[in-house]
Amino acid sequence: MSRDPAFSEKPMPLFAGDEAIATEALAPGRQPSYIRDHRKRLRDRFLSGGAQALPDYELLELVLFRAIPRRDVKPLARALLDRFGDFNAVLSAPSDQLREISGVGDAVICELKIIEAAAHRLSRARVMQRHVISSWDALLDYCHTTMAHRETEQFRVFYLDRKNVLIADEEQASGTVYHVPVYPREVVKRALHHNASALILVHNHPSGDPTPSEADISMTRQVQNAADALGITLHDHIIVGKSCELSFRSQGYL
Numbered sequence: 001m002s003r004d005p006a007f008s009e010k011p012m013p014l015f016a017g018d019e020a021i022a023t024e025a026l027a028p029g030r031q032p033s034y035i036r037d038h039r040k041r042l043r044d045r046f047l048s049g050g051a052q053a054l055p056d057y058e059l060l061e062l063v064l065f066r067a068i069p070r071r072d073v074k075p076l077a078r079a080l081l082d083r084f085g086d087f088n089a090v091l092s093a094p095s096d097q098l099r100e101i102s103g104v105g106d107a108v109i110c111e112l113k114i115i116e117a118a119a120h121r122l123s124r125a126r127v128m129q130r131h132v133i134s135s136w137d138a139l140l141d142y143c144h145t146t147m148a149h150r151e152t153e154q155f156r157v158f159y160l161d162r163k164n165v166l167i168a169d170e171e172q173a174s175g176t177v178y179h180v181p182v183y184p185r186e187v188v189k190r191a192l193h194h195n196a197s198a199l200i201l202v203h204n205h206p207s208g209d210p211t212p213s214e215a216d217i218s219m220t221r222q223v224q225n226a227a228d229a230l231g232i233t234l235h236d237h238i239i240v241g242k243s244c245e246l247s248f249r250s251q252g253y254l
Contacts, residue, residue, distance in 0.1 A: 035072050039065055056087040063115055067107040076103045091116040092149035120146050124169065132164050132200070132235075139166075139200075140238070140245055147204040147240045153180035155203040157187055159196035160235070168194045182219050184226045191232050199227060201237040208242035217253060224254070 042062055045053050054062070057077045064073040079101055084090045090098075091112050098104050098112065123142040127135055139158070147154055152174060159168040170190060173180050180203060191199060201223060203216075212220075216239065224234045237248040248254045 035070070038072075038074075057081055059087055060090060063111050064108060067111040068103075076101070076108075079103070088145075089149050091119065094151065127166055128169065130166055132158070132160055132166050143202050143238055143240050143245060147202070148242055150204055151206050152176055153203055153206060155180045155182050155201070157190065158200040158202065159191055159194045160198040160200070161195070162197040164198060164235075167196065179215075182223075184219070184222045187223050188226045188230055188232060191227070192230065196232065198233040198235050199223070200235050202240065203237075204240040210239040210241035210244060210246035212237075212239055212246065212248070212253065220248060220253065 042054070042058055046059075046062060051059055057074070060077040060080060061073050064077060068076070080090045080098075081087070083101055084093050084097075093112075095109050095113070098109050123138070123145045126138045127142050130138070132139060147156075153176065154171060155173045156169065156171045158166055159170070161167050168190075172187065172190075173182060182203075187199065187201075190196075201220065205211075216237075220234075220237045223237075227234045234254065235249065236254065239246045239248075
């Protein structure tokens, strides 16, 4: 596939952001002044106003600056957003789909995936070893960050101690676009392994609609029955959609 020369990448060290800025300043003849000035304005706005001061395409430009140090990256940022929808979806897009966009190569993919990994770790750190009830919004944010843009279903379990502190977060299974295999026996077996007193089930719907299917409801009842038999509480089952989540507890399914 042909590459648009305006988006061509130049190999850079993995963490060479500051070095790239310094190089640009030393060789202004190789970079048009309007690009240099534009980058400085965006950086200044970000430093003074934070992410909320920038729309998605400009925040994405900041990420692309590191991977493409001497080209106008605004068209590429727009192309990525046109293809995937929003900033989060761009970060979460599979590498093979990212490569379909003219101008995207290893350097761009690496930068995007570093930001995605950092977001996952940050959101996870906000819920691990925390009291779940008092950090419920942070838990939902973590679920959305890690699962909302997946193209296949994923089933994971949060294990809690007797004080409802989150002690383990495990992916139990991955499936297809429409199905993920769940084994209630394995769910409660892992609960015993962690000496957990309670569970929260989570899975995503790649369609974007978090409405539970009959299979979702049946599986939840099977897990609840298995957990009840061992004195383990099933607090909730959360289904993650594209822009919202559904709680079995709040909807009356539990």
